[in-house]
Amino acid sequence: MTRTIVLAGAAGYGGTYLREIAELEARGRVRLVGLCDLHPLDTDTHKQFGDRPFDSRLDRLLAETKPDLAIVATPIHTHLPLSRHVLNAGSHLLLEKPPAPSAAEWREVLTLARHKGLSCQVGFQSLGSGAYARLAKLMAAGELGEIRGIGCYGAWSRDAAYYQRAAWAGRRELDGVPVADGALTNPFAHAVATALALDRSTGWDDVADLDAELLRVRDIQVDDTSCLRLRTRHNTVITIAVTLAAQTPTEPVVVVHGTQRRAELHYTRDLLVLDGQPEHHGRTSPLENLLAHLDDGARLQCDIEACGAFTRVLEHINATPAPRLISEPWLTREGDGPTARTHIPGVEQAVRASAEKLATFAELAEPWAL
Ligand SMILES: NC(=O)c1ccc[n+]([C@@H]2O[C@H](COP(=O)([O-])OP(=O)(O)OC[C@H]3O[C@@H](n4cnc5c(N)ncnc54)[C@H](O)[C@@H]3O)[C@@H](O)[C@H]2O)c1
Missing domain, CATH: 3.30.360.10 (Dihydrodipicolinate Reductase; domain 2)
Known part of the structure; x- marks a missing residue:
């Protein structure tokens, strides 16, 4: 099954996800349907993924693309607001580590994921x-x-x-x-x-x-x-x-x-x-494991x-x-x-x-x- 994905954070550690997504796309496992970043894509990323919807606002991009899952690979203090967008849009979440910069923020992501019945994997690879x-x-x-x-x-x-x-x-x-x-x-x-x-x-x-x-x-x-x-x-x-x-x-x-x-x-x-x-x-990467979890109920490596x-x-x-x-x-x-x-x-x-x-x-x- 091909799952649709949005990636928030297209540079920095997001580059690791772009490489993995390219491999998974080649195998028909995923389709990148949107990229979100505050800055325009660099030349190489633009060459490879410039044909996909791009937005600096994740909530708008999610409303437009309605992905099965979204990856949040942005600075730690942006994890909660971006995770809220993902879960409120009804998408499963792959959130980079550390999941949150405080206990209150970690609890909010956990509570929202449970409330929405959505999976949230944390990227402790x-x-x-x-x-x-x-x-x-x-x-x-x-x-x-x-x-x-x-x-x-x-x-x-x-x-x-x-x-x-x-x-x-x-x-x-x-x-x-x-x-x-x-x-x-x-x-x-x-x-x-x-x-x-x-x-x-x-x-x-x-x-x-x-x-x-x-x-x-x-x-x-x-x-x-x-x-x-x-x-x-x-x-x-x-x-x-x-x-x-x-x-x-x-x-x-x-x-x-x-x-x-x-x-x-x-x-x-x-x-x-x-x-x-x-x-x-x-x-097995956090993304592959999340896909297996969604497809076949595999246990999440890091819920x-x-x-x-x-x-x-x-x-x-x-x-x-x-x-x-x-x-x-x-x-x-x-x-x-x-x-x-x-x-x-x-x-x-x-x-x-x-x-x-x-x-x-x-x-x-x-x-x-x-
Ligand atoms: N798993 C690992 O081994 C590993 C390694 C390095 C970093 N990380 C994690 O990855 C995350 C990102 O780290 P980084 O060093 O790549 O950060 P970074 O500062 O380089 O930012 C990554 C990207 O996110 C974008 N961004 C920032 N705020 C945004 C927002 N509000 N909306 C959309 N895009 C936004 C930036 O423009 C940048 O392109 C952190 O949680 C970090 O801890 C994980």
């Missing part, structure tokens, strides 16, 4: 990885033994241009509305959501004892180097230690410490390492409701005092202007140690965190 599914199954079957804890670490590097690319980048709030673009709630949001899902603790009430250490190396409102620890309804301790100020970036890893086995999930690479043995897997625990984390971070600026002696700098980067020497080892020991930066006595 790590939950569509075969590596995630295999590990979740092993854990649920007790194959790793008792779970002593789950530690995640991530060490990326971002230049000044990353924070200059959009008005909402690096903001806690913009023009009085929450944005929540911190390292834990946006770039490394997948680590948080994946760890919680592996523990089958995805509901709002499934997490407690949250403790966040929020730090930054730049003149931004949000954290770029952070450590979160919490306890889940299964009494599992989860830590997530991340940075965007690494000198030697590496892909993030979720480490599951079982009493019998140890698993490392490299969620961006669909790689599972079980007691040192690597297994490579494939993945909006399953973002409850994630949103509780986000709300906790929103309520935590503004991140502390790490002082100059602990930092090194490289490049100028848009390519300028700031590093915390040794931060790669610190995030890894946090995941191994389930400890916070302060407990590890990292000098820049004290």
